[in-house]
Amino acid sequence: MNMKESNEEIEGYISTINGSLIYVKGFQNNVRLHDLIKINKQNIKGEIIQIYSDYIVAQCFENTDNLKLHQKVTYLNEPLSMELGPGLLSNIFDGIQRPLGEIFKRSESGFLERGVEIPSLSRSKKWNFSPAKKKGDNVFSGDVVGIVKETPMIKHFITIPPGISGEISFINNNGDYAIEENIYNIKTHDIERSFNMIQKWPVTKNRPFLKKLSPKEPLQTGQRVVD
Known part of the structure; x- marks a missing residue:
């Protein structure tokens, strides 16, 4: 596929509306299947589900x-x-990871309004980060570099992103940080990269794993199953 430069904005226009599906012309095959589109005026997002020679079909995530x-x-x-x-x-999210609690705080109507766009994870909240590695350690994909106690019962492990390995050239001390702040750096072949506490991952792509753990006991909820 002849893709345009990633920093060049590609625009089209709605040619047909069929329920939650819209047909868009003007992209001229410069798009990929399962990528996102946005209807500018209403800020509605959708996913490309079919590509034809002169138009694409997208499934909108909100009503049309x-x-x-x-x-x-x-x-x-x-x-x-x-x-x-x-x-x-x-947190609690909708199907495209919009934080419902934060949305309802800002909503005057008390309903989920169409086209609302809020970061999935708070950029301002500080989390206590406790390092599990030190400067000079060699790390690989999936290694735990730190721990954040997200709730009194939940420990959130900050891990090395898939496909990344090298030597830790910098890591923050124990303290409170926002998720976009630089937490650690990794040096690989004279190239140094900085990382924060967020990883963005496509929903259609499987997360890599070293070993799959089989369940050993059933989930017990304490609910009645027979009256």
């Missing part, structure tokens, strides 16, 4: 009431992805 033909649509050049980091396990 009052959309009009020829409205502008922007190609976002990325798949639907989830943010993984502190705040994930102690």
